[in-house]
Amino acid sequence: MKQFIVKCCKVGFLFYLLLWLIQIVIDTGLRQSEDDTYYNWNKLYNGGINADILFLGSSRTLKHYDPQIFDEKLNVYSYNLGSNGSAYDIQKIKRNAYLRNNSKPELIVLNVDIGSLSKSSEIYNKKQFLPYYSLKNYKDMSNIDASVFYEYLFPMSKYRENFDLISLSVKSLIGIEEKNLNTIKGFSGSNQKWNNSFENRLKELNGKKFDYSKFNYKERLSFFETEVLDINQSKIPLLLVWAPEYVGRQYLESDILDKTIRDVKNVANKYDGVEFIDFTKDSICYDTYYFYNSYHLNKIGATKFSNMVSDSINKYFKKVKKSD
Structure with missing residues (x-):
């Protein structure tokens, strides 16, 4: 009986190692x-x-900041790391990974909005993180998704519902993958015109505004300030930008919008090398021509906005250089 148990343990251990080996191979393929x-x-x-x-932030960064415009106007090399569904707790994972593996930027532009302040209830598009699980990002990820603990502990469990990724990895490893890239330097502009999603949302609300009664404002503002402080302590100049929102949406957010903007400004004023620019009162916010929904600019709006931010950065860089 004892020998049988020992044999089962050995077989189980070998199977465990085999799963780790398979996972490493799949991770490697996706990393290529x-x-x-x-x-x-x-x-x-x-x-x-x-x-x-x-450029760091959520989908409003992904859709709003065109690096090609900044490169041309400011004679720099810029890159957009915005991603869909990313509040600040998820953005932190990407920022830290960037700083561990790349040289420090001369400037970080962090988009600010109420959505990004919210606490993530899940890791949106989780599959994007799977090949990069490490002890360095474990804490931040497990704080959002408890299942991450088991995915770190049990090899291949993270791919249990992602068989398409296994196929993609194999194609990448053997060199038959078709390139599928929808971004330019991380930027994904939209050619859409104004859609009806805002009007539909108004009907759903039936005259009410957005409900923030379950939003732990104090906690989330504190987390945001911690992120600002973390960047500031890295000796990287930081520009906080509240990108345009359609004026109709601003009304729906009005219970906390003005207060949040004031508090963000106060956070910026606490630290040297941190500035805040608010575009919520700019004329662009009053014209649906520049938006495809109430929260996101289309490519026409993104071009106009990127030029505006470029001008602001040009002034900001001069200020930084004078203070050095």
Whole structure:
């Protein structure tokens, strides 16, 4: 009986090691992939970005800041690391990974909005993180998703519902993967015109505003300030930007919008090398021509906005240089 138990333990251990080996192979394939999900992540982890100006944030960063415009106007190399569904607790994971593997930027531009202040209830598009699980990001990820603990402990469990990624990894490893890239330097502009999602939302609300009664404002503002302080202590100048929102949406957010903007400004004023620019009162916010929904600019709006921020950065850089 004892020998049988020992044999079972040995077989189980060998199977455990085999699963680890298979997972390492799959991770390796995805880390070489040029699929849109992994291209920018791989470039980040391989130290292939090294931007002068780095844009961080949620989908409003992804859709609003066109690096090609900043490069041309400011004679710099910039890169957009915005991603869909990323509040500040998730953005932190990407920022830290960037700084561990790339040179420090001359400036970080961090987009600010109420959505980014919210606490993440899940890791949006979790598959983008799977090949990069490490002890360095374990704490931040497990704080958001408890299942991450088991995915770190049991090999291959993270791919249990992602068989498409296994196929993608194999194609990448044997060199038959088709390049699927929808971004330029991390930027994903939208050619859409104004859609009806805002009008539909108004009907759903039936005259009410957005409900923030379950939003722990004090806690989330404190977390935001911790992130600002973390960047500041890294000796990286930081520009906080509240990108345009359609004026109709601002009304729906009005219970906390003005207060949040004031508090963000107060946070910026606490630290040297941190500035805040608010575009919520700019004329662009009053014209649906520049938006495809109430929260996101289309490509026309992003071009206009990127030029505006470029002008602001030009002034900001001069200020930084004078204070050095």
